[in-house]
Amino acid sequence: MDLHILLNIFILFGVTVLVIILCNFFKIPHLIGYLLTGILLSPNTTSILSEAHEVEVYAEIGVILLLFTVGLEFSFTNLKKIKKYVLLGGALQVLLTIFLTAFLMFCMGRSIPESVFWGFVIALSSTAIVIKTLQDRVKLNTNYGKVVLAVLLFQDIVIVPLMLFTPILAGEGENPLLQIGLLILKLAGIGVFAWVLARWVIPKFLYQIMKIQSQEVFLLTTIFIVTGIALLTSWLGLSLALGAFIAGLIIAETDYNRLAISCFLPFRYVFISFFFISMGMLLDYRIFIDEFFMVIFWFVFILFVKIATGTLATLALKLPAKTALTVGLALAQIGEFSFLLSKYGMDYKLISELNYQIFLSVSILTMALTPFLLNNLEQIAPIANKLKRKIWKEAI
Numbered sequence: 400m401d402l403h404i405l406l407n408i409f410i411l412f413g414v415t416v417l418v419i420i421l422c423n424f425f426k427i428p429h430l431i432g433y434l435l436t437g438i439l440l441s442p443n444t445t446s447i448l449s450e451a452h453e454v455e456v457y458a459e460i461g462v463i464l465l466l467f468t469v470g471l472e473f474s475f476t477n478l479k480k481i482k483k484y485v486l487l488g489g490a491l492q493v494l495l496t497i498f499l500t501a502f503l504m505f506c507m508g509r510s511i512p513e514s515v516f517w518g519f520v521i522a523l524s525s526t527a528i529v530i531k532t533l534q535d536r537v538k539l540n541t542n543y544g545k546v547v548l549a550v551l552l553f554q555d556i557v558i559v560p561l562m563l564f565t566p567i568l569a570g571e572g573e574n575p576l577l578q579i580g581l582l583i584l585k586l587a588g589i590g591v592f593a594w595v596l597a598r599w600v601i602p603k604f605l606y607q608i609m610k611i612q613s614q615e616v617f618l619l620t621t622i623f624i625v626t627g628i629a630l631l632t633s634w635l636g637l638s639l640a641l642g643a644f645i646a647g648l649i650i651a652e653t654d655y656n657r658l659a660i661s662c663f664l665p666f667r668y669v670f671i672s673f674f675f676i677s678m679g680m681l682l683d684y685r686i687f688i689d690e691f692f693m694v695i696f697w698f699v700f701i702l703f704v705k706i707a708t709g710t711l712a713t714l715a716l717k718l719p720a721k722t723a724l725t726v727g728l729a730l731a732q733i734g735e736f737s738f739l740l741s742k743y744g745m746d747y748k749l750i751s752e753l754n755y756q757i758f759l760s761v762s763i764l765t766m767a768l769t770p771f772l773l774n775n776l777e778q779i780a781p782i783a784n785k786l787k788r789k790i791w792k793e794a795i
Contacts, residue, residue, distance in 0.1 A: 437679020470647020
């Protein structure tokens with residue numbers, strides 16, 4: 400019997416538990432502990448888990464389960480209530496971030512294609528970190544929580560056209576308008592398919608399953624539905640996470656959504672920890688020493704851009720300034736899909752290996768900062784709002 404996977408899991412969980420105990424003693428958020436575990440076990444730090452490729456698979460499963468449970472707790476009814484936030488708020492946040500980033504980087508001497516591509520990468524925030532933290536604090540159904548969720552959903556959809564436009568920026572690729580048209584058709588088709596499933600198919604199917612009176616069979620059935628829809632969206636060129644979210648929305652319309660949540664919560668917490676650990680494992684810690692000032696500069700740069708664009712996009716929705724600033728702070732980190740997009744950009748020579756490692760370092764820092772921001776939004780937002788007014792008065 401090959402004990403390779405079992406040994407890796409033993410080491411991974413053992414180090415994680417020790418790091419979390421230390422983080423708990425120093426009152427550091429557990430998410431930071433997961434990232435630190437990843438850095439400690441990174442192939443760039445030690446050779447203990449140099450062949451642990453399955454961690455990335457577990458991480459992907461974690462994101463899928465996270466988005467599924469969000470869909471379960473949200474439902475189509477609630478999604479309809481925030482469709483304006485998704486379409487207008489999400490689009491404004493992404494477009495403003497791309498424009499502001501591209502403009503500032505072009506002023507710093509970067510080429511237009513590279514500047515625009517960095518706008519693509521920086522526009523995305525971390526669905527996994529933000530939603531998990533808001534869920535843990537029971538803030539997902541607040542006014543700012545709904546806007547944050549809406550923007551994150553839009554970002555999960557827009558990753559596809561951003562990837563389609565990447566070859567165009569590099570001077571390669573096919574007709575982008577045709578690809579965008581196909582994307583819209585796919586999204587429309589998925590929407591109709593999901594509505595049919597939620598309306599007629601899944602409720603009757605689960606009703607028959609519940610006649611068996613077995614929680615194990617219900618769990619297996621739910622996994623079958625989630626993986627099936629996630630694989631369908633992936634096959635259509637969309638993300639697995641989007642499919643999982645849609646599956647959650649569908650099951651949320653049935654009478655069995657609470658049972659599904661209780662069945663999946665333990666699995667979600669295990670696999671989502673793998674996601675954060677895998678993020679830390681990507682990092683080469685030596686970049687902090689070799690490029691310290693560049694890392695700090697881009698860290699401040701990204702925070703400024705993300706907070707500014709998130710705030711402006713929310714103000715455009717005619718929401719209070721405090722809510723807008725809170726949304727901006729909540730979105731002030733780099734997202735997991737940004738890693739995918741940045742690797743894609745490396746293939747087209749839009750990002751160098753050095754810049755990729757700097758970007759990765761800055762991304763980890765923004766992710767590490769996020770739990771502190773989200774856990775203290777009510778205290779930070781009023782202070783930042785007063786500071787903004789003071790600066791504005793002095794400028795006038």
